[in-house]
Amino acid sequence: IKCGKFLKESCRKEDIISRWGGDEFAILLPKTADQVAIDLITRIQECCRNNDNDRDNITLSLSLGASTKTDIKKDINSILKEAEENMYKNKFLTTANISNNIIDSLQIALWEKSHESKDDLDRVKKLALKLGRELKLPEGELDKLGILSAIHDIGKVAVLENILEKKVNLSEKDWKILKRHSEIGYSIAKSSNKLAPVAEAIMAHHEWWNGNGYPYNLKGEEIPIISRIFAVVDAYDAMLNDRPFKKAISKDKAIEELKKLSEIQFDPCVVNFFIKVIS
Structure with a gap:
């Protein structure tokens, strides 16, 4: 719910947000250049950080990836696959930091309840x-x-x-x-x-x-x-x-x-x- 809320706050009116599997979302960005998509990713990440005021002090972290259709002949499924591959690359690069940030959040939560x-x-x-x-x-x-x-x-x-x-x-x-x-x-x-x-x-x-x-x-x-x-x-x-x-x-x-x-x-x-x- 919180994740969906942050995505909605970060996206434009014309963007289409949909659930993609159990814990994944897909966002369709009509008539959007590469840099604009990258800017959106940055905006979503900042939204997560700035709204991290959960009462349990558990940090929300998202892995994000994007791909842009620049050729009209290119199949939409290949675009989705590229975006997913980019997401997993980013996830691999940031997993250690995310995990350690979550541990820090858990430690703060423990101090507050003990x-x-x-x-x-x-x-x-x-x-x-x-x-x-x-x-x-x-x-x-x-x-x-x-x-x-x-x-x-x-x-x-x-x-x-x-x-x-x-x-x-x-x-x-x-x-x-x-x-x-x-x-x-x-x-x-x-x-x-x-x-x-x-x-x-x-x-x-x-x-x-x-x-x-x-x-x-x-x-x-x-x-x-x-x-x-x-x-x-x-x-x-x-x-x-x-x-x-x-x-x-x-x-x-x-x-x-x-x-x-x-x-x-x-x-x-x-x-x-x-x-x-x-x-």
Whole structure:
């Protein structure tokens, strides 16, 4: 509906807009030169950008292509085929950017519906990278750790806001819904060339060292190292800062809690190094 509205706003009165397949449109531009068609494509793209005020903050993106009939003998079907080929060329060239823009939009949407802010994520990221360097992670893994710290909960965009904001214990049904965010996050990350390298780590960031985590009960070193690092840092930061459902505790108490959960929830080696980092 939104797509059709933008096309109508961008086109001239004499242009004919029609549905072409499930998610495609075809626009017939009578007596129109190449440059005018290109200008229309630019106008449609600008209309999408300028009207991107959806309440869910999800960016609308369109792939567009055009072809002009300059020979009266040329068949209309060949013109449509050329336009479609040009559209797919443009789609191929812009897919990576579109995908990454959508990820950014999802991240903004998540900040708006959860208790975490960009400052919270930046704080955790900084501490996670400090621990990663202490553990002598290679640069490539440090890069992935930074990305994981920023978008680990991206799957929560698919979780209802009233579940995320509950201050009492979740029902079994709500808990099952919430736990799916790791797998949803994995699927979102796999769709982006930028995030695909951390997809497995996103799915594993709630796994426990003893195998009692979710979603796949991974244990020990089956869990990616960056997920194990992030789990410790995130838990520590959560304990030190007020949350809607829990008050902050002191640094000493947080360290005691990490020690208590070492070899249960957390990698004992990571916990030991982390305590050195923050002491």
